[in-house]
Amino acid sequence: MATRPSAPAWLDVPVDANALAAGVWPDSAARDDDGRLVIAGVDAAELAARFGTPLYVTDEAQVRARAGRVLDAFGSAFAAVGASVAVYYAGKAFLSTEVARWVAEAGLNIDVCTGGELAVALAAGIDPARLGFHGNNKSIAEIERAVSVGVGTIVIDSRIEIDRVADAAARAGRVQAVRLRVNSGVHAHTHDFLATAHEDQKFGVPLDDAADLVATIRDRAELRFLGMHCHIGSQIFDAGGFAESASRLIAVHAELLTDGDVPELNLGGGFGIAYTAADEPTPIEQIAAGMAEAVGAACASHGIPVPRIAIEPGRYIVGPAGITLYEVGTVKPVEVDGGVRTYVSVDGGMSDNARPALYGADYTARIASRVTDAAPTLVRVAGKHCESGDIVVDADYLPGDVRPGDLLAVAATGAYCWSLASNYNHLGRPAVVAVRDGAARIIVRGETEADLLSRDAGIPLPTPAGTDALEGAR
């Protein structure tokens, strides 16, 4: 093997560059007798032949199972401290009507943060009472719609929104249940958390302002205050940050109880998943137990009952169930200081997975169409976009004979890939296919060139016979 530059410290040379690391790939991922990747009994190469590439593939049973696992984990952990739990699936991770129904059938509520996400949940037939709506800049029209369709809760994100939501509720003749988003000063990311007094960010209000804002909420008869809401970050691997945040929140929660009812506390989402074999997130049951212990202890020290708890996981539920399939187009050795870096370019990129370019996110790749004995070689999987930062997998080992025409699978792309997808360079967003029990079906259609051209107002629209062609083009 030639010297390879810039292998990150966390990346080990695999014994077998065809192996599918447990926890990174969907639970149902395996190699068949011909070495081809199979997910939920469906051959990835057949999916690519049938639906084209790039293609998002999601294991339906795994999404359903993970939704149920979170509910069980938090339900039993908080039952031990005398509290019940409502789990909201954070739709921003990936929302389609099918996914909304899967998680609702597993007993979850759904959290939406725009009118568009609300429309998807409603189109899925989800009871609006099971929806939470938040966002730092909901339009008045979005608030009006949420209130009038009967959304269960709205998270107020700023002082301005108190009147906006109350006025909308007054116009609709309803009393709207609301939460107040606060910043606990705790930021968590993967292995560490940082605790500060103030936060320089657009979401929520400072914890110090909560009492004043809750009094204002309580003054509006059209609002019913449920409790505070806090989200400390994403891709969090243990309970430490949640515990610190929860104990800060409970101190204020206890204060709020002196002036009225506070039935609930929403601790947000952010539970981490494995994108690579080096990632070792704590099992969700242990995180839930750690959070319950911290909440229980903080409530005991303030002499208050443990409130009903709400959480909002997104990535944890859909991330590990998804993979993306690409076709390799070019393989290019590039000389760099200290060796050669092999660029493997695929037929998608930052338009279907923006996370590496946005946050430097790491991923894992494998050849899906075959296994080979070729020695592992360090590669960078790049997309086909006109940006040098268009990276899909910054560093991984693939068999050294990776070649054009290979089908490449990237793991753990079920969250924040489709939802962050774009049409950069006029690539259509790929389809999403659900696989289950050996069968595949499209749950989100891919965009075609015709879809993209149909929105270009410089192209006359096809006009019905007998009408003015120019009229049609306007």
Ligand SMILES: Cc1ncc(COP(=O)(O)O)c(C=O)c1O
């Ligand atoms: C308020 C809120 N809740 C929940 C989530 C879901 O986070 P995750 O997908 O990491 O669980 C987010 C993500 O940004 C969020 O902002």
